[in-house]
Amino acid sequence: xxxxxxxxxxxxxxxxxxxxxxxxxxxxxxxxxxxxxxxxxxxxxxxxxxxxxxxxxxxxxxxxxxxxxxxxxxxxxxxxxxxxxxxxxxxxxxxxxxxxxxxxxxxxxxxxxxxxxxxxxxxxxxxxxxxxxxxxxxxxxxxxxxxxxxxxxxxxxxxxxxxxxxxxxxxxxxxxxxxxxxxxxxxxxxxxxxxxxxxxxxxxxxxxxxxxxxxxxxxxxxxxxxxxxxxxxxxxxxxxx
Amino acid sequence: xxxxxxxxxxxxxxxxxxxxxxxxxxxxxxxxxxxxxxxxxxxxxxxxxxxxxxxxxxxxxxxxxxxxxxxxxxxxxxxxxxxxxxxxxxxxxxxxxxxxxxxxxxxxxxxxx
Numbered sequence: 061x062x063x064x065x066x067x068x069x070x071x072x073x074x075x076x077x078x079x080x081x082x083x084x085x086x087x088x089x090x091x092x093x094x095x096x097x098x099x100x101x102x103x104x105x106x107x108x109x110x111x112x113x114x115x116x117x118x119x120x121x122x123x124x125x126x127x128x129x130x131x132x133x134x135x136x137x138x139x140x141x142x143x144x145x146x147x148x149x150x151x152x153x154x155x156x157x158x159x160x161x162x163x164x165x166x167x168x169x170x171x172x173x174x175x176x177x178x179x180x181x182x183x184x185x186x187x188x189x190x191x192x193x194x195x196x197x198x199x200x201x202x203x204x205x206x207x208x209x210x211x212x213x214x215x216x217x218x219x220x221x222x223x224x225x226x227x228x229x230x231x232x233x234x235x236x237x238x239x240x241x242x243x244x245x246x247x248x249x250x251x252x253x254x255x256x257x258x259x260x261x262x263x264x265x266x267x268x269x270x271x272x273x274x275x276x277x278x279x280x281x282x283x284x285x286x287x288x289x290x291x292x293x294x295x296x297x298x299x300x301x
Numbered sequence: 302x303x304x305x306x307x308x309x310x311x312x313x314x315x316x317x318x319x320x321x322x323x324x325x326x327x328x329x330x331x332x333x334x335x336x337x338x339x340x341x342x343x344x345x346x347x348x349x350x351x352x353x354x355x356x357x358x359x360x361x362x363x364x365x366x367x368x369x370x371x372x373x374x375x376x377x378x379x380x381x382x383x384x385x386x387x388x389x390x391x392x393x394x395x396x397x398x399x400x401x402x403x404x405x406x407x408x409x410x411x412x413x414x
Contacts, residue, residue, distance in 0.1 A: 067304050070304065070346060070359070074311075075311050077335060078309040080338070086316070086317065
């Protein structure tokens with residue numbers, strides 16, 4: 061190779077660098093920070109959360125559109141407003157526990173320990189208390205029970221379950237053993253929530269030997285709540301419907 | 302020294318005028334390669350001033366270094382380890398070494414004149 065002027069060669073290659081730099085600048089990329097796996101995961105989580113939000117928003121939009129359709133139908137005279145209000149009333153009554161309901165679920169029969177032998181230190185360990193019923197009801201609610209009754213007394217939001225000596229009080233009525241708890245919901249889930257090892261129901265049955273007989277039934281009828289549900293002190297706040 | 306700067310300026314003008322761009326995904330590799338090229342040019346200037354400039358060494362270093370640097374960045378991306386740091390540290394420190402030598406040579410020349 062003939063000796064060329066180094067300055068020319070260097071200048072030529074400098075031009076190449078210049079071209080690259082200019083192209084790079086044209087791209088206008090943000091500064092490159094190395095993306096760690098954690099940051100990628102965080103970003104993915106964020107995207108998922110936002111996507112979920114979008115889905116929820118779409119559902120809300122659909123719901124509102126349906127409501128709008130109903131209102132439009134009313135204004136056009138296609139539907140009678142009384143029918144709609146009656147349907148609404150029915151739904152609200154069901155929610156308030158004012159209707160008889162029927163469906164699959166479990167029935168639990170509970171009674172005191174009938175053995176002559178005393179299990180614990182005191183006789184109290186052999187009988188059913190209000191707290192036992194409350195714990196079972198809580199387990200059932202957690203397992204997705206849609207409606208519950210105790211001795212055909214519907215359990216609603218204001219229902220008390222209180223020990224009254226040898227008997228139990230619920231909805232201002234007095235009930236005695238055997239306690240029959242009915243719950244409508246997914247029968248397998250409800251059964252598992254009171255019968256699986258380690259649950260409260262399992263402990264009642266196998267540790268304290270209290271009568272505890274849950275069984276799955278395909279058709280349970282739960283009666284409506286009968287009683288006062290007026291509000292003397294509480295007043296609604298805001299304009300939420 | 303100054304012809305290199307002029308060359309870069311001319312290149313930049315050409316680059317801005319050219320309509321071609323590459324995929325943004327390669328941006329990291331190109332930027333590391335640019336650093337390697339800059340180092341080569343500084344090395345070339347220094348060699349030129351010292352009078353030991355060889356075209357073969359310069360050209361092979363120019364392309365070899367830039368390709369190796371881009372390749373390191375690429376491998377690092379695949380492995381999840383920022384290997385291009387190696388290129389940045391090496392070429393960055395060499396860049397300053399070369400520049401220091403160039404400064405000394407130029408200043409001594411000025412003195413002796």
